[in-house]
Amino acid sequence: MKQYRLRPGRLIAKTVLALAGFLAVFPLLWTALNALKNNVDIITRVPKVVFTPTLANISYILGRDSVLTGLCNSAVACGAAVLIGIVLGLPAAYAVARYPNRFAGDIQFFVLSLRFLPPVAVAIPLMVIWLQVGLYDSLPALIVTYSLLTISVIMWLAIPAFQGVPKEIEEAAFVDGYGAYSVFWRIALPVAARSLIGAIAFSFVLVWNEFLIALMLSSSNAKTLPIVASELSQQGMNVPWGILNASVVLLSLPPLLFLGVLSGFLNSVFRQKKS
Amino acid sequence: MRRRSSLPVTFLVPTLAILLVLSMVPTLYAVVIALQSRELSTTGYSWVWFSNFADLFADRRFLNAVWVSVKWEIVTVVATMVAAIGLGVLMFEVAGPRLRNFYCLLFIIPVLLPRVSAAFVWKFAYHPLYGIATYPYRLLTGGLIFDPLSKPGTALFAVASVDVWQWGLFFAVIVLKLLETLPPQPIEAARLDHARRWQIHAYVTLPMLKAPLISLMFVKMIESLRSFDLIYVMTRGGPGVATETLDMYAFSQGFIESGKVSYASAMAVLMMIATVITFTMLWKRVQA
Numbered sequence: 001m002k003q004y005r006l007r008p009g010r011l012i013a014k015t016v017l018a019l020a021g022f023l024a025v026f027p028l029l030w031t032a033l034n035a036l037k038n039n040v041d042i043i044t045r046v047p048k049v050v051f052t053p054t055l056a057n058i059s060y061i062l063g064r065d066s067v068l069t070g071l072c073n074s075a076v077a078c079g080a081a082v083l084i085g086i087v088l089g090l091p092a093a094y095a096v097a098r099y100p101n102r103f104a105g106d107i108q109f110f111v112l113s114l115r116f117l118p119p120v121a122v123a124i125p126l127m128v129i130w131l132q133v134g135l136y137d138s139l140p141a142l143i144v145t146y147s148l149l150t151i152s153v154i155m156w157l158a159i160p161a162f163q164g165v166p167k168e169i170e171e172a173a174f175v176d177g178y179g180a181y182s183v184f185w186r187i188a189l190p191v192a193a194r195s196l197i198g199a200i201a202f203s204f205v206l207v208w209n210e211f212l213i214a215l216m217l218s219s220s221n222a223k224t225l226p227i228v229a230s231e232l233s234q235q236g237m238n239v240p241w242g243i244l245n246a247s248v249v250l251l252s253l254p255p256l257l258f259l260g261v262l263s264g265f266l267n268s269v270f271r272q273k274k275s
Numbered sequence: 276m277r278r279r280s281s282l283p284v285t286f287l288v289p290t291l292a293i294l295l296v297l298s299m300v301p302t303l304y305a306v307v308i309a310l311q312s313r314e315l316s317t318t319g320y321s322w323v324w325f326s327n328f329a330d331l332f333a334d335r336r337f338l339n340a341v342w343v344s345v346k347w348e349i350v351t352v353v354a355t356m357v358a359a360i361g362l363g364v365l366m367f368e369v370a371g372p373r374l375r376n377f378y379c380l381l382f383i384i385p386v387l388l389p390r391v392s393a394a395f396v397w398k399f400a401y402h403p404l405y406g407i408a409t410y411p412y413r414l415l416t417g418g419l420i421f422d423p424l425s426k427p428g429t430a431l432f433a434v435a436s437v438d439v440w441q442w443g444l445f446f447a448v449i450v451l452k453l454l455e456t457l458p459p460q461p462i463e464a465a466r467l468d469h470a471r472r473w474q475i476h477a478y479v480t481l482p483m484l485k486a487p488l489i490s491l492m493f494v495k496m497i498e499s500l501r502s503f504d505l506i507y508v509m510t511r512g513g514p515g516v517a518t519e520t521l522d523m524y525a526f527s528q529g530f531i532e533s534g535k536v537s538y539a540s541a542m543a544v545l546m547m548i549a550t551v552i553t554f555t556m557l558w559k560r561v562q563a
Contacts, residue, residue, distance in 0.1 A: 009472075013369045017378065020362055024381045024444050027396045028388070030407050034399070043405050045413065092290035099283040107291065109558065114298055115497055116554045120522045121543035124529060124536060125304035128313070148297040151290065180280035209389035211504035212522070216530070226391040230508055241399070248395045255387040263383055270452040 028252070035246040042241045057246035067247065070228035073139060077214075077224060078207045080143045085150025085203055090196065092151075093158035094184055098170070108159065114152045122148075123216040130217060137219045145213055150203045157199035160269070161192045198265020201258040208255055225251050302547065309541040315534030327541035337542065339516050340524040346431060347520055351438045351499045356492055358443030363450025364476050379448045386445035390501075394508035397437045398424070424510055427517040434502075434509050434518055442498065446491060453484050489561055496557075500550060521546050 034042050036053040061067050096104050126145055130136040165188050173183045189196070214224045229247045232240070309327055313320040331337045362382075366375055385393065400408035403422035412421045423433040457480055465475045481488070503522045506512060512519035512527065519527075521542060529539030 010369050013365045017362065017365050017370065020444065020447075021378055021381045023440070024385055027400055027407070027440075028384065031396045031399065045404060045418070047405075047407055047410055088290040088293060091286035095283040095286035099280075101283065107287075110291075111294070112558070113551065113555070114294070116500075116550050117298070117302065118500060118522060118543060118546045118550060119503065120525045120539070121305050121547040122298075122301045124525070124540045124543055125301040125308055128308060128536065129301070129304060144297070148294065151294060155290070180282040184282070184286075205387055209391075211389070211391055211507070212501075212526075215507075216526075226389055226504075229395070230391050241405075244395065245399070248392045252388050252392040255389065256384065259380065259383060259387060262387070263380055266379075266383075266448065266452065270456060 031245050032249050035242060035249050037242055037245075039240065039242055042245075054242075057242040060243055061246045061250060066223075066228050066231075067225070067250070070223055070225040071250075073142075073218075073222055074208060074225040077139055077142045077146060077222075078204055080139075081146035081150045081207050082154075082200060082204050084143070084147045085154040086200060088147075089151045089154035090158055090189070091184070093155045094162050094188055096155075097159050097162035098188070108156070111152045111156050114148065119212045123213045126213075127216050136217065137222050139222050142214065142217055142222055142224070145217060146207045146210070149207055149210070153203045153206060154199055157202060158192075158196055161195035161199060162188055164195065165191045195265060195268055198261060198268070201261045201265070205255045205258060205262070305540050305544055305547070308537050309544045311537050313537045313540075315530070315536055320537070323537075327538050328545070330538065331541055331545070336516060336519070336524065340519050340521045343431070343516070343518060344520045347435065347502055347518075348496065348499050350432065350435045351442075351502075352492060352495050354435065354439045355443040355446060355495050356488075358439055359446030359450050359491070360481070360488075362444070362447035363454060364480075366447065366451045367454045368472060375451065379451065382444040382448050385441045388441070390441075390504035391508055393437055393441055394505045397433075397440070398509050401433055425514050427514050430510055430514060430517050434505055437505055437509070438499070438502065442495060446495070449491060450484075450488075453487050454480060457483055486561075493554075493557060493561055497554065 035057050036055070037048070037051055038054050038056070041048050041051040096107055122145070126141075127136065130138075130141045135141040169191060170183050170187055173187045178186070209226070210224075211226045211230070214222075214227050215230075218224070218227060229244075229251050232244055232247055310322060310324050311320045312323045312327075366378055370378060388396075397408070400406045401422075401424050403409055403420045403425075409421050409423075413419065423429040461479050461483070462475055465479050470478070500522075502520055503526070506518050506520060506523050507526075510518045512523045516524075525539040525542040525546075528542070529536050
């Protein structure tokens with residue numbers, strides 16, 4: 001009897017969920033669809049679902065020098081910053097996780113507090129500094145600035161990942177005569193690898209998506225893809241909707257490649273908490 | 276054996292030194308610039324000490340920006356948490372394991388998008404004539420025009436909806452994972468006492484998750500400070516100054532309208548002081 005009474009509630013709940021799921025992906029799918037349309041098919045009062053697809057927008061985007069430079073700049077700046085984040089962040093996280101000292105709490109708070117800093121407050125002085133040094137609008141300036149982001153984020157996420165490695169394995173390695181450094185290299189890194197890859201992917205998505213700092217630190221040479229994409233829309237009233245949609249799709253693809261890695265990372269974080 | 280190793284020093288000191296330099300140099304320099312009278316167009320400057328700050332408090336557009344920022348912070352944080360808890364509980368109640376995994380995957384997608392992409396996607400969707408999100412309204416009213424992004428009353432909420440679309444759905448996944456970590460016994464006990472489903476969540480599960488939910492809110496408060504990309508792409512602070520948050524105003528003072536770098540920096544310094552103090556206090560309370 002009770003089961004029976006609950007049914008309408010469950011039905012409503014399922015509908016709400018389905019609606020939310022639809023809302024999560026539909027706008028993006030619609031954008032992808034628009035990227036395949038001619039302008040006439042986009043500018044219609046009644047949305048068109050049936051149309052003759054065209055690859056003109058996509059080939060136009062991929063043929064533009066500014067887009068390709070932006071893509072290259074984004075790849076180099078994000079790749080280098082993430083690499084620096086790995087080299088400096090992972091060892092530091094391991095030291096905090098495994099060699100407790102009285103500053104451990106303060107170090108963690110310091111790393112987190114870097115995230116409180118308003119991006120404008122960092123970008124304005126850095127712009128003046130890079131102008132004075134002569135590195136304004138160059139990739140090295142962008143890489144150094146992004147490193148602050150990647151090091152702190154990777155460190156913050158890697159500390160719990162290293163703490164999740166069973167202590168017994170490391171102790172056993174010490175007993176077998178491993179030194180402290182080889183325990184890090186040969187035991188802690190491989191065992192924690194899954195979570196660490198999640199942390200690294202997260203930091204990559206973060207800098208790939210970054211906008212304000214890139215906007216302030218570049219004027220022509222070092223523009224990243226988000227900046228190039230945002231400029232495409234500022235071409236007066238005659239907005240090339242199809243091209244714009246295609247550039248949004250191009251910009252969104254790299255972070256979406258990490259969807260699997262990141263959702264796996266999320267699962268592993270919460271499985272650790274459970275046990 | 277662990278104790279005598281040089282590892283903590285060699286692993287920690289270089290990283291922390293670099294982090295300190297990279298963060299302290301710009302923040303201290305921001306304060307220095309704020310006390311000067313630098314402009315983008317000229318190289319000369321003088322020390323004006325606190326006059327930039329005095330000007331700020333007489334600037335009505337600045338006070339408006341403070342108010343808009345506070346509104347933005349409250350609207351996005353509250354809406355995100357409500358959406359996250361609501362959807363998280365619904366998934367926990369009516370979805371089986373496979374359906375849960377499917378929804379989790381869908382709900383993570385928006386947050387992975389670059390803010391610039393998300394802003395564009397919704398800027399098209401909100402287009403009064405051709406947008407997909409305004410289409411139902413056109414259909415129902417027989418072609419009336421509704422332009423949420425250019426009305427002062429709705430612009431902020433329209434932009435905030437994109438933020439909630441990204442973060443609310445993502446946090447719903449986290450709320451679900453948190454619910455899944457709870458032990459089943461208290462829920463069973465409440466069920467035996469004939470508690471209704473919503474009562475179980477309101478009085479048993481959500482109170483048990485109070486600490487992680489507060490941490491989650493804290494994270495959202497920090498992320499909400501980064502509203503610039505959304506607002507820059509969708510409204511540029513308009514219509515008028517209806518969506519002009521502090522970072523947007525600082526940017527337009529420093530780079531678009533007048534090139535008053537020092538004035539912009541003074542604003543940034545005030546923001547920095549306010550956020551560091553607020554979040555340090557909140558963090559200590561969360562940890563305690």
